[in-house]
Amino acid sequence: MTINTMAKGGWQREQTICFRKMEKMIVAMQDPDMGMKLRNQRLLITVIPHAMTGHDIIIWLIHKYSVCEEEALHLGGMLVKYGYIYPLKEPRSLVLQPDESPYRFQTPYFWTSTRWPASELDYAIYLAKKNIRKQGELMEYEKERYSLLHKKINHTWDFVVMQAREQLRASKQRRKADRIVLECQEQAYWLINRPPPGVHNMLDVGLERQNNFNLRATLVSIEVHRRALGRNRVKSSICLEGFLKYSEQYQNHDPIMQGCLPSNPWISDDTAHWTMNTEMVPVPTRLRVERWSFSFMELLNDAMGRQEFMLYLEKEFSAENLYFWQACEEIRHGESSKIVEKVEEVYKNFLAPGAARWVNIDSKTMDKTLEGIKQPHRFVLDDAQMHIYFLMKKVCFCKLREKDHTNISANSLQHLIMFVFPFMRRQRHSSPSPAQAVAQATEEEGRHKGAG
């Protein structure tokens, strides 16, 4: 009993689309007026009709589809490869010869089909029939497969033998010409569905086997790919440049590339490195401060950097921006259950007209945000947050880079900011090469007693 390849309840495989197209082509060739020109095949005393030459096939394809000879050869070749047309002279060579070699059409029952895959039972019956006809003279690989099947479906082997005999008896009822055609057809079918060893299996498309079961899924994926085509892409030369700049900039900061001072805690068991780099320390390390100048995001992400920045903003009377930004971050990353109340608070403190810490957002974004607040969710303040972020970045952060360090009055951190500024000044133009940075760093180090 073989496993039923068709699930109960009506779901069936579909015929692969390219096979359906080939079938249409074959049917078009049968047209009595516009179809293929057919001749008779003369065997010794039998005459079998409906043979055609390879050349005829190509001429017909050229006329019907207005293609060039090369393409017609390719198309015709596919028809032969997939078994819709089989060669009569050399049955094992499934290629289309554009000469006088004879071919014939395959009967619909034996058309290649993903819907009706060839079963082991059928193959066994075929081999048994061949065994009888050839009195045991099967080809080597056929004998091997025969033995294998005999083991595999041994429980139904008696049926195989019975059925093989009966099928032969049934075909004896036909006249000779038809019998010959039948044998050729069957042989062609099995050459495709169970190819001899070393011959590529046409039906195997490897890892990228398409799932044709669901037409709708295919249409959806077509739509997805079409949209993907329209997306903006960055040339690899450009993003590689950016990648290079980033690597240069961060090289000194990478503990693997540059080593970490004072020592790698994993190796030396000395946790000084970690203690020096905790989130809040009295004096941050030089490298850390240097990173603040790389980008605004670095500054904001570092708690101490943010603190510094806040102090600066308060002096400039624009601290509400940072408070707002922080509040938005809390909503984005915080608990779902608290979102509604947090958004309420933000509105009260930052967005409502006359609020204590009113932030300056452009009218369009403000309208959109106020609208969105009516149905608060995690990302409702994203637009406003982004606006404020860029405001801070352009106005405050960049000002900070240019600023003269004499304006800073923070005492215990003064020498830190002095470290920040020289580095920042250099960053303005281009990423420093590592060599230059190191040289000037040692210069600074000589001048100020820095930490780290």
Add this chain to the structure above:
Amino acid sequence: MGKEECKTMLDALNKVTACYRHLVIALGSTSDSQNLREELKRTRKKAQELAVANRTKLTTLLKDKSISKEDRAEYERLWVLFSSSMELLEVDMKRSLEIGQDFPLKVPTRHLIQTGMTGSTSTVAARAMSVQNMKYEADSNIDTADLKDLQSEITQVSQMMEEMEMKVQVAPWAVVAKQEAGAELKSNLSVGNSSVGVISICEEEPKDDEAHADGHPARGAPPQGRAVTCPGGKQGLKGIQYK
């Protein structure tokens, strides 16, 4: 005895299945015709009758608790043969529906595939129906009218097979075949006794066939086109190693 009866019925079903397949192969080709459609219909109905009869018989026998162990093993073997036969039949019926729908006979724009087969299949059908000659009496629209019947019959067969799987507890892997590998080359006795006399296994093969491509000489000395009776055992199992 129950066993002999079973075997005879199974042979009959086997014969009809083989003939039905032969007829379905001709569908859509130049051998196709009104007559073929009628032959298909009648063969199919006969197959179904035999199927139901076989099933009833076998289920009764298998349900019987009083049978001996060897008998039971034998009935299980017959059951497996019966299900395989039904499998083939079901697939062929579904295919004949599909091909029948794709190749209606009366539509002038739908052409049959010119496969080289042009003879009639009436002798095959006659064999299936166990009659001397076929008499054709169907209407001219049989190619479309029959399809509805076919669909309901397919549903019936599928349901029957489902029931069979659920109700009858036979483990196919426990069944051992009686015939060893290569058995078909020996005598031509079938399991039962319903065979028509077999003739001409070693017939001359046409020149274009692979017999030449393989380098083997054309089998059989007799001159072209004449059938020869070879008793199956003569050539035997010469030179074959079955592992």
